[in-house]
Amino acid sequence: MKYKEIKEELITQFLNNSVQGNWYWNEDETVNVDGYVIIKNRCSELPVKFNKVTGSFHCADLNLKTLKGCPYYVGLDFSCRKNLLSSLEFSPKYVGRDFSCTNNLTIFSIDDVKKNVEVKGVIHT
Numbered sequence: 001m002k003y004k005e006i007k008e009e010l011i012t013q014f015l016n017n018s019v020q021g022n023w024y025w026n027e028d029e030t031v032n033v034d035g036y037v038i039i040k041n042r043c044s045e046l047p048v049k050f051n052k053v054t055g056s057f058h059c060a061d062l063n064l065k066t067l068k069g070c071p072y073y074v075g076l077d078f079s080c081r082k083n084l085l086s087s088l089e090f091s092p093k094y095v096g097r098d099f100s101c102t103n104n105l106t107i108f109s110i111d112d113v114k115k116n117v118e119v120k121g122v123i124h125t
Contacts, residue, residue: 018039020035020055032052032053033050036056037071045064056079057070057071061081062083065086071092083103084105091116
């Protein structure tokens with residue numbers, strides 16, 4: 001197998017293990033999800049770039065050092081708690097319910113979140 005085929009197979013496997021619902025590729029090589037994303041595999045950075053998730057997006061307790069790859073839109077809850085984050089750069093621009101970023105390298109304030117994200121629910125810092 002060629003490297004590109006192996007990489008595509010691993011990303012497909014990652015998405016199938018992390019998505020509860022349907023996912024599809026966009027022309028810009030981002031992924032949309034009609035459902036929920038619960039990532040369980042530890043990683044320092046997400047292996048794929050999400051675009052829009054209609055449900056919740058959970059990337060908690062993974063050792064993430066960056067939110068690069070997180071969706072710009074999350075329809076319900078977003079959780080990036082218990083990681084190694086020092087910045088909220090690349091966080092979603094819109095979260096339809098609650099946003100949780102507790103227990104990271106940096107203790108984020110509610111104002112830090114509000115500078116980056118439109119949150120319709122409760123912000124947990």
